[in-house]
Amino acid sequence: MLKPFLIAKNLHKSFNSRKAVDRVSFSIRKGEIFGLLGPNGAGKTTTIRILSTVLEPDRGDVIIGGYSIRRNPDAVRRLIGVCPQELALYEELSAIDNLVFFGRMVGLSGSEAKAQAVARLKLVGLTGRAKGRVDKFSGGMKRRVNLAVSLMGHPKLLFMDEPTVGIDPQSRNRIYRTIERLRDRGMTILYTTHYMEEANRLCDRVAIIDAGRIIAMDTPLALRSRIGPPEQVTLEDVFLKLTGRRLRD
Amino acid sequence: MKHIWFIMIKDLKLFSKDRMALFFFILFPFIFVIAFSFIMGDLGAEDQRLTLNVTSLEEEGGISYQIIEAIETEDESVLEPGEPIISWDVDYDEAHQAVEDGELGGLLVFPEDFTDGIYQSSGTELTVVVNPDAINTYAALSGLAHSIATRVNSQWVAASATIELLIAEGLLDPTDSEAIEEVMEGILSGQNVSEGQSAIVLATESVGEVEPVNAANFIIPGYLVMFVFFAAALGAEIIVRERQNHTLERLLASSVRRWSILGGVFAGTAAKGVVQITVFWVVGILAFGIDLGVSPAAVVILSVLMVVVSAAFAIMLAALVKTRRSAGSLAVLAALILAPLGGCWWPLFILPSWMQFLAKLTPHGWAMIGFNKLMLFGAEFGDVVTEMLVLLGFAVVFAVIGIWRFRTSAV
Numbered sequence A: 001m002l003k004p005f006l007i008a009k010n011l012h013k014s015f016n017s018r019k020a021v022d023r024v025s026f027s028i029r030k031g032e033i034f035g036l037l038g039p040n041g042a043g044k045t046t047t048i049r050i051l052s053t054v055l056e057p058d059r060g061d062v063i064i065g066g067y068s069i070r071r072n073p074d075a076v077r078r079l080i081g082v083c084p085q086e087l088a089l090y091e092e093l094s095a096i097d098n099l100v101f102f103g104r105m106v107g108l109s110g111s112e113a114k115a116q117a118v119a120r121l122k123l124v125g126l127t128g129r130a131k132g133r134v135d136k137f138s139g140g141m142k143r144r145v146n147l148a149v150s151l152m153g154h155p156k157l158l159f160m161d162e163p164t165v166g167i168d169p170q171s172r173n174r175i176y177r178t179i180e181r182l183r184d185r186g187m188t189i190l191y192t193t194h195y196m197e198e199a200n201r202l203c204d205r206v207a208i209i210d211a212g213r214i215i216a217m218d219t220p221l222a223l224r225s226r227i228g229p230p231e232q233v234t235l236e237d238v239f240l241k242l243t244g245r246r247l248r249d
Numbered sequence B: 001m002k003h004i005w006f007i008m009i010k011d012l013k014l015f016s017k018d019r020m021a022l023f024f025f026i027l028f029p030f031i032f033v034i035a036f037s038f039i040m041g042d043l044g045a046e047d048q049r050l051t052l053n054v055t056s057l058e059e060e061g062g063i064s065y066q067i068i069e070a071i072e073t074e075d076e077s078v079l080e081p082g083e084p085i086i087s088w089d090v091d092y093d094e095a096h097q098a099v100e101d102g103e104l105g106g107l108l109v110f111p112e113d114f115t116d117g118i119y120q121s122s123g124t125e126l127t128v129v130v131n132p133d134a135i136n137t138y139a140a141l142s143g144l145a146h147s148i149a150t151r152v153n154s155q156w157v158a159a160s161a162t163i164e165l166l167i168a169e170g171l172l173d174p175t176d177s178e179a180i181e182e183v184m185e186g187i188l189s190g191q192n193v194s195e196g197q198s199a200i201v202l203a204t205e206s207v208g209e210v211e212p213v214n215a216a217n218f219i220i221p222g223y224l225v226m227f228v229f230f231a232a233a234l235g236a237e238i239i240v241r242e243r244q245n246h247t248l249e250r251l252l253a254s255s256v257r258r259w260s261i262l263g264g265v266f267a268g269t270a271a272k273g274v275v276q277i278t279v280f281w282v283v284g285i286l287a288f289g290i291d292l293g294v295s296p297a298a299v300v301i302l303s304v305l306m307v308v309v310s311a312a313f314a315i316m317l318a319a320l321v322k323t324r325r326s327a328g329s330l331a332v333l334a335a336l337i338l339a340p341l342g343g344c345w346w347p348l349f350i351l352p353s354w355m356q357f358l359a360k361l362t363p364h365g366w367a368m369i370g371f372n373k374l375m376l377f378g379a380e381f382g383d384v385v386t387e388m389l390v391l392l393g394f395a396v397v398f399a400v401i402g403i404w405r406f407r408t409s410a411v
Helices: A044-051 A073-077 A095-105 A110-123 A139-150 A169-184 A196-202 A220-227 A235-243 B002-016 B019-039 B063-071 B092-100 B114-119 B135-168 B177-188 B205-210 B216-234 B236-244 B247-253 B258-288 B296-320 B324-341 B353-359 B363-375 B381-408
Strands: A004-015 A018-029 A033-037 A059-064 A080-083 A157-161 A188-193 A205-210 A213-218 B051-056 B085-088 B106-110 B127-130
Touching (some): A018 A188, A080 A139, A095 A139, A110 A139, A139 A157, A169 A196, A205 A235, A213 A235, B002 B258, B019 B258, B051 B063, B063 B085, B063 B106, B092 B127, B127 B135, B135 B177, B216 B296, B258 B296, B258 B381, B296 B381, B324 B363, B363 B381
Parallel strands (some): A033 A205, A080 A157, B051 B085
Antiparallel strands (some): A004 A018, A205 A213
16 A cells, blocks of 8 residues: 555644534555545635645644644645635636746746646646636636646646535546546645535545544445445435535625 | 845846735825825925014014114025025915915014013013914014014114113213114114124024925925835845745755844845835936935935845844735834824924934934934034934844844744
């Protein structure tokens, strides 16, 4: 078995008296796509913010590539890429300007940043729109730029927080293919989504989180097998059985 | 440092793509400047001299007649820029009525006992009759009256000392009042002054201070301070926008330090401010003929310090607010309160002392005191060092609060 690339140990995070993340522990192996599933407000985004060093946990630690987020946050930042749930782009700038800027921010030289920007735009199918202003793009194109930016600097571990929300099937399919190509290149990915078929298709293992706590963690097949014959049960059935049908927002 | 540079360049790029921001940043301030220059009646107009009317209630031959003859303007063409015309109104009643009717701004009146009051050391009183609307005339007439009183008093002291000396030397009989009066009159009327000089000289500097030679020398710095601060304060939105657009989160997850992000925003805001002050001064000099005074370097340093203070204020504001709307609202509010309070809209020296005190609580006030000293009153570099240090102090305080708050604030 491959050595874990990410180890989250007993993470806690509260906002005022509300526990957003409660005793969360898991690990992700190198080259694995790990899905984090949960209803709205379950603690997925807070967990990703902690893992990506943006938020400090109240308790617990995370080791990424051998570095602690508490003791060596800078070393951790050099290993990771973040594709946030929201579009984190300067929409008045062109696609390539966004990529080059964030490339410089992760320490690339000018020529490296330009070369990588061109390659990333090709990867997400936006070569022809490189110089177009992002605010003129469709939702799906913006999502693909968002993903391309997170790949600047060759991160070893990519956090993807619901990267396919609100886009058409074509763009979604393009993102799936991009993620599969990244997996083929050996990239480790933590993926959160509401779309169960996405998790079923892409993820090697999934953890289901609710009320800040991980309530189940296994391969999609093993999770489906828990409640019935896996060929007759969907991951959504598992999700609803474990998290309930009560509305969360 | 590289991150600060890249963030600054990115902010300038974003700014250059925002046409509305460019309009409000550069053109809008000049619409204000042009409008207020017209209101103050200076743009393209001839130098409108202030006329100061003087009259006497004395009988002909008194000292007041000699004073008025000495100060009366005979040839306007020889007057210096800003120097007022002194006009002698022989008929007091007619002149007083003209003030009442608003035809004259004011009138300096010598009393009928002016000469006796001086000779007998019993004191005398100059009266300024003023139309309440004519603030500048009142200020100038008061200055003229003060100048005359000071001059006459010093001449009287000199005359008394001369008489004492003549008596001590036995050259004058202390009981001969006619001879003493003759000596006194001789000194007070200027007979002992060499030819070409007058015993009574009008000091026009104070009049010049009340009525600046070029109103743009006040207006341009005033609006520069106001709009540099306003534009920079609106820069607070940049960090709030970074937060709301989640680019801040992305930056923090890369290898960028928090202080680098603040530094980049600060540098971008300051760079825009430097462009703004450059445009202000160049247009001010070329189009409005402003005079930077005897120390242009001090004017430039003061301007740059105002930019630094404003950028630091933006950092502080950005770290204190959560939304773009509150950042924008507070920026507008702060700019509109601090500008008049700090003397950007009217000269501080015409305000009551309590308002001058309030002005010193604002960076605007210190900047304007410095600019007024340099551009209106001929001050040199050393005279505005205090203003420069205070502005630097404001910048440090704002920056420290901003950095401290930003370090501890959530994304």
